Amino acid sequence: MDIQKEFEYRATDVERILVKYLPKESGYQKTVFEAMNYSLMVGGKRLRPILMEETFKLFGGTTKAIEPFMAAIEMIHNYSLVHDDLPEMDNDMLRRGNPTTHAKFGQAMGVLAGDALLNYAFETALTAFDVETEHPERVVAAMKVLAHKAGVYGMIGGQVVDVEEEKQNGISHNRIDFVYEHKTGALIEASMMIGAILAGADEEHVKIMEEVGSKIGLAFQIQDDILDVEGDEKVLGKEVGQDARNCKVTYVLFEGMEKSKRDVIDLSDEALSKLLSLSYENRFLTKLLEFLVHREK
């Protein structure tokens, strides 16, 4: 099967799992449930849960403990988008062709739905202790990675520097690397690390998956910048040239198009060779990593 199609099938599988963990839309606080579920189900590649599940399989994981973490990482990714879209941040009214959460539910509910998703992610992940009773220490380790990579030393840290640089209208190469590694990279690293941890991989292998995740995250983000310059609007489903119009300094601006493309290939090659050096194998994961950095949307 074509990897693009296979990727989309897996996204549908993830959504079936996600639906199981959604809060019921009832009670006095119904609106926040609606806003949470809206922002979670309005679309997306489901890349992080897919990477998590495939890494879990790579290391021979079989339990259901992975599911609450797959839901949790997608909730965290989505809360970050909801808050990112707020007027005081990127002020976006549309995402994936649909109204953003604050555009649909109001700005106060945008803040609260984001808070709710972040908190609910931890609430959801904690249910893994009920499933993984044989190895609770794995769930502890996975919780720690989730919290660390989502927080000030991970995703939020990257977001802070990104927001500050936009204001200052200029960014150094070191700082752009920091933003890419943290804002995009951290959750991808977390996904692969948690998959490995819950499958019982040893520390060395978890470390390798962190490095694979880091390289893939960086390659993924640079490819995003490239597509914003050279992509086909019909394939992408959105306008190109947005970074330039928003005066956003990207990796491509710093390194030039040619070097950026080379870096994407190099990073992806490094990630793949690390993955293939393991004595484990996962055909889909290998194909997916290759596809991600050569994707056209």
Place this chain on the structure above:
Amino acid sequence: MDIQKEFEYRATDVERILVKYLPKESGYQKTVFEAMNYSLMVGGKRLRPILMEETFKLFGGTTKAIEPFMAAIEMIHNYSLVHDDLPEMDNDMLRRGNPTTHAKFGQAMGVLAGDALLNYAFETALTAFDVETEHPERVVAAMKVLAHKAGVYGMIGGQVVDVEEEKQNGISHNRIDFVYEHKTGALIEASMMIGAILAGADEEHVKIMEEVGSKIGLAFQIQDDILDVEGDEKVLGKEVGQDARNCKVTYVLFEGMEKSKRDVIDLSDEALSKLLSLSYENRFLTKLLEFLVHREK
């Protein structure tokens, strides 16, 4: 010693613990660390960590595992204030006589510092697993209570209904009860439950502390409303009559002043008699509960 003075001493003790868990203000993302630490250290009663620690002592707790949870509950309380003060929410520029976090650091950083505090609360609480190695199941149970009571079925749930009612300019008695129980009550319940859980209390006792916390939370909030009408501005250190000016429907408006005062006493008596029915004793906790509902600020 005068209970007011003793309460203030305990707050200082809590701050000494809190400081140990603050992030260092360095790195590219320095601003968010500054904003987090500012909002955490700018003042406050430290009621929740004090209640947590005293309940822990009540049930004979002695380990250091309580400390990260004391820090975590205060971080969650403070993130909720930071987001509550945002322009799209209550739009407050001053809190405890100082600029609010978004007033000082900008609105985008207000959102991010709140997110960061919420996430860091979980990151901090998870370190209790490193300390409480004999009974990790207690830390698991405490984590679950923390996440549940802070989230959509707890504090955030109450906040959502409060925000919606402000918009609709009217609120039913049932809904106001829901807001009080959730927005204020949930974290106080969590504090007392977590104290009990980490000390190894059995389920029945944890349930009793949840009820004590619920009554205390409600009494505390009604007393707040009363003080906003009848308080002494010099003692309170803030203007009275704010609820009326903001057209906020309070418990006092619904029930009248006389019944409200009676309810505060009844609720506090019920909480105290529940507490005293236990075969454990904590003189400070008993005095504190009594003081809280009769306080003048």
